Amino acid sequence: MGKQSITNDLAALGGLLLRPGSMGRQLAARLREAIESGQLRPGDRLPASRLLARKLELARGTVADVFSQLVAEGYLESRVGAGTYVARDLGRLPIAAGPQRLLHRHAGDALPNWPQAEPPFRFPKQLETAQADMPPNAGRFAAFAERFAPQPLRPFSVAVPLAGIAPDQNWRRLGNRVRASMEAAPTGYEDPCGLKELREAIAAYVRKSRAVVCEPENVVITNGAQQGLYITGRILLGPGEPAWAENPAYPGLMTVLEDVQARVFRIPVDGQGVDVSAGAVQCPDARAAFVTPSHQFPLGMVMSMPRRMELLAWARTCGAWIVEDDYDSELRFSGQPFPSLQGLDPQRVIYLGTMSKVLFPSLRIGYAIVPQRLVGAFAGARSLMDKQSPTAEQHVLAAYMREGYFEAHVRRIRKLYAQRRQILLDLLQARLANWGSPQPGEQGMHLIFWLAPHVDDVALSLAASRQGLAVRPVSSLYGKGTGRPGLMLGFGGFSEKQLEEGVETLRQLFERYCQLA
Numbered sequence: 001m002g003k004q005s006i007t008n009d010l011a012a013l014g015g016l017l018l019r020p021g022s023m024g025r026q027l028a029a030r031l032r033e034a035i036e037s038g039q040l041r042p043g044d045r046l047p048a049s050r051l052l053a054r055k056l057e058l059a060r061g062t063v064a065d066v067f068s069q070l071v072a073e074g075y076l077e078s079r080v081g082a083g084t085y086v087a088r089d090l091g092r093l094p095i096a097a098g099p100q101r102l103l104h105r106h107a108g109d110a111l112p113n114w115p116q117a118e119p120p121f122r123f124p125k126q127l128e129t130a131q132a133d134m135p136p137n138a139g140r141f142a143a144f145a146e147r148f149a150p151q152p153l154r155p156f157s158v159a160v161p162l163a164g165i166a167p168d169q170n171w172r173r174l175g176n177r178v179r180a181s182m183e184a185a186p187t188g189y190e191d192p193c194g195l196k197e198l199r200e201a202i203a204a205y206v207r208k209s210r211a212v213v214c215e216p217e218n219v220v221i222t223n224g225a226q227q228g229l230y231i232t233g234r235i236l237l238g239p240g241e242p243a244w245a246e247n248p249a250y251p252g253l254m255t256v257l258e259d260v261q262a263r264v265f266r267i268p269v270d271g272q273g274v275d276v277s278a279g280a281v282q283c284p285d286a287r288a289a290f291v292t293p294s295h296q297f298p299l300g301m302v303m304s305m306p307r308r309m310e311l312l313a314w315a316r317t318c319g320a321w322i323v324e325d326d327y328d329s330e331l332r333f334s335g336q337p338f339p340s341l342q343g344l345d346p347q348r349v350i351y352l353g354t355m356s357k358v359l360f361p362s363l364r365i366g367y368a369i370v371p372q373r374l375v376g377a378f379a380g381a382r383s384l385m386d387k388q389s390p391t392a393e394q395h396v397l398a399a400y401m402r403e404g405y406f407e408a409h410v411r412r413i414r415k416l417y418a419q420r421r422q423i424l425l426d427l428l429q430a431r432l433a434n435w436g437s438p439q440p441g442e443q444g445m446h447l448i449f450w451l452a453p454h455v456d457d458v459a460l461s462l463a464a465s466r467q468g469l470a471v472r473p474v475s476s477l478y479g480k481g482t483g484r485p486g487l488m489l490g491f492g493g494f495s496e497k498q499l500e501e502g503v504e505t506l507r508q509l510f511e512r513y514c515q516l517a
Contacts, residue, residue: 023058023062024058024062024065024066027056027058027062027063027066028066028069028070031046031066031070031075031076032070032073032075035075035086035090040086041086042086042087042088042089042090043085043086043088044085044086045083045084045085046067046076046083046084046085046086048083048084049063049064049067049084067084071084074087074090075087075090140259144255144259147251147255148252148255151470151472152470153470153493154468154469154470155469155470155490155494155498155499155501155502156446156469156470156471156487156488156489156490156491156494156499156502157470157490157493158445158446158470158472158488158490159356159357159361159445159446159490159492160445160490160492160493160494161357161359161360161361161413161445161492161493162413162416162417162420162492162493163493165409165412165413165416166358166359166360166409166413167359167360168405168409170400170403170405171396171400171405174396174399174400174403174405175392175396177399178392178395178396178399179392189387189388190388190391191379191388192379192380192382192383192387192388193219193220193221193375193378193379193382194219194220194221194367194388194389194394195221195391195394195395195398196216197394197395197398197399197402198221198394198395198397198398198401199216199217199219199221199367200216200398201397201398201401201402202216202219202221202353202367202401203215203216203218203219203369204401205401205406205407206340206351206353206369209330209336209337209407210326210329210337210339210340210343211339211340211343212340212342212343212346212351212369213342213343213346214342214346214351214369217372217375218346218369218370218371218372218375219367219368219369220367220368220369220370220375220378220379220382221365221366221367221388221389221394222365222366222367222368222382222389223364223365223366223386223389224354224356224361224364224365224366225252225325225327225352225353225354225356225366226252226256226366227366227385228352228354228366228367228368229252229253229256229290229323229325229352230256230259231368231378231381231382231385232323232350232352232368233256233257233259233260233262234260234381235374235377235378235381236287236288236321236323236350237257237260237262237287237288238260238261239260239261239262240261240262240263241262241263241287242262242263242264242265242283242285242286242287243257243262243263243264243265243286243287243288243289243290244264244265244267244274244279244283244286244288244289244290244291245257245264245265245266245267245290246266246267246269246274246290246291246292246296246297247266247267247268247269247478247479247482248269248297248298248299248474248477248478248479248483249266249290249297249477250292250297250298250325250327250477251477253290253325257290265279265282265283265286266478266479266482267279267282267289268482269296269299269301270301271301272301272303272304272306272307273291273293273296273301273302273303273304273307273308274289274291274293274296274303274307274311276307276310276311276314277310279314280314284318285318285320286318286320287320287321288320288321288322288323289311289314289315289320289321289322289323290323290325291303291311291322291323291324291325291341292324292325292326292327293308293324293326293338293340293341294324294326294329294337294338294340294443295327295328295329295332295441295443295444297325297327298446298448298474298477298488299439299441299448300439300440300441300443300444300447300448301441302338303341308341308344309344311341312341312344312345312348312349315345315348316345316348321348321349321350322341322345322348322349322350323349323350323352324340324341324342324349324350324351324352325352326340326351326352326353327352327353327354327357328357328358328443328444328445329353329443330357330358330410330413330414331357331358331413331414331417331443331444331445332414332442332443333414333417333418333421333442333443334442335442342369346371347371348371350368350369350370350371350374351368351369351370352366352367352368352369353366353367353368353369354366354367355397357445358409358410358413359397359409363393363397364389364390364393365389365393365394365397417445417491417492420491420492420494420496420499421447421491423491423496423499424447424489424491424499424503425438425447427499427500427503428449428503431503431504431506431507432449432503432506432507432510434510435451435452435455435510435514436449436450436451436452436455436486436487437449437450438450439486445490445491445492445493446488446489446490446491446492447489447491448474448486448487448488448489449486449487449489450474450484450485450486451485451486451487451514452485452514453484453485455485455514456485457473457474457475457485457486457487458473458475458476459513460473460487460509460510460513460514461473461487463509463513464505464506464509467505467508467509468505469502469505469506470490471487471488471489471506472487472488473485473486473487473488474486474487474488487506
């Protein structure tokens with residue numbers, strides 16, 4: 001007896017609700033899954049394309065194209081004069097075909113409103129084989145993707161700029177001018193270190209505003225500060241080589257150091273910045289030290305001048321490099337930004353900056369200022385990674401800086417962010433003083449709200465997320481066993497009303513879950 005025909009029995013396609021624009025893709029996905037789960041078995045005959053098209057209210061050509069695709073993939077086989085069947089030799093399909101299809105489905109190809117009674121998909125033997133066949137680095141990079149998943153744009157998400165401030169009218173006008181000219185559409189590749197005009201503008205700016213010692217030839221344009229950190233880590237460190245990182249520290253830095261397989265020593269910070277003497281005890285011969293001297297991330301203190309001199313003296317003694325991550329020095333609300341560490345020893349310090357905080361994150365332009373002997377290495381790394389940053393935006397930013405709009409923009413947002421910060425501080429004092437206190441500081445787009453030692457800031461952050469907030473726990477930014485509970489609260493991109501409602505939600509959470517400090 002022949003295999004069961006499903007010409008008149010379309011249970012395997014039950015619950016198929018087709019969305020406009022993706023009918024063929026959805027039908028193909030449902031047929032694949034029916035075959036992979038055993039609802040359709042080798043040798044089962046599929047309905048004629050004409051009949052299936054009529055029942056699903058699709059064009060016959062769409063169904064025929066799906067059949068052809070699945071024949072090509074090995075799921076189906078076509079027999080001249082006899083119809084289309086589930087392939088008898090499914091062993092020739094890639095072992096991981098089933099699990100990979102499900103991953104794609106969960107990522108956005110899901111068919112809505114499947115019947116609840118449909119049994120869950122299980123492929124134990126194939127899943128085990130698929131896991132065994134995974135490349136060694138796949139799981140590691142998938143974990144990195146989870147760490148870098150952006151926070152939702154809701155209070156108190158960190159590093160969200162104030163809406164409507166950038167790009168401003170001058171930026172748009174310059175953008176139109178650049179794109180109307182031929183300079184934004186070169187016929188070949190540009191210098192991997194970046195557009196000459198932009199490197200000149202950045203060099204002039206950091207010399208004036210941050211006391212950085214450099215020429216345009218020392219400037220390397222990057223796709224944001226994270227790429228600058230990654231390139232620096234790859235150049236300075238090999239597997240097993242020791243490096244200092246502050247404790248607590250930026251998660252993006254810790255991920256870079258994990259990826260390059262460095263041996264990381266977490267050096268504590270105090271009111272004067274990184275504790276150099278503690279670092280010299282833990283690891284006196286580190287190859288590199290990654291620091292945030294102008295605004296420690298995430299706590300906010302500034303590295304004192306005695307501590308800076310101590311750090312440089314240590315680096316010279318042991319031949320180490322210092323990486324200065326200056327991620328938001330423009331956003332200092334009282335006085336001028338502090339002079340850079342790089343200006344004290346430009347041959348020993350690599351200086352990293354970004355335009356994401358002061359302009360807008362989607363711009364994806366950062367920069368590294370490196371000693372001349374490392375410029376070639378940075379150029380080579382850029383060439384290997386992505387050759388160059390997009391040219392048009394570099395032209396626009398160069399003109400924006402050259403014509404004086406950038407510094408005017410910085411002055412404007414300093415005032416606005418200072419106001420937002422004060423609003424949040426007042427709200428915290430009025431409503432949450434019983435449960436904690438803010439870390440002193442005069443810079444940036446976030447502040448730290450310290451909690452009582454017994455409070456679980458991770459659990460509190462999860463509870464806050466269920467109430468529509470994006471709160472980051474401070475303890476997770478420390479090395480294992482050294483954390484202190486607190487909340488990292490971004491204020492830059494939110495209105496007074498949003499901040500007030502967010503603090504009130506936090507107050508209710510504290511009352512529900514936390515004892516008084």
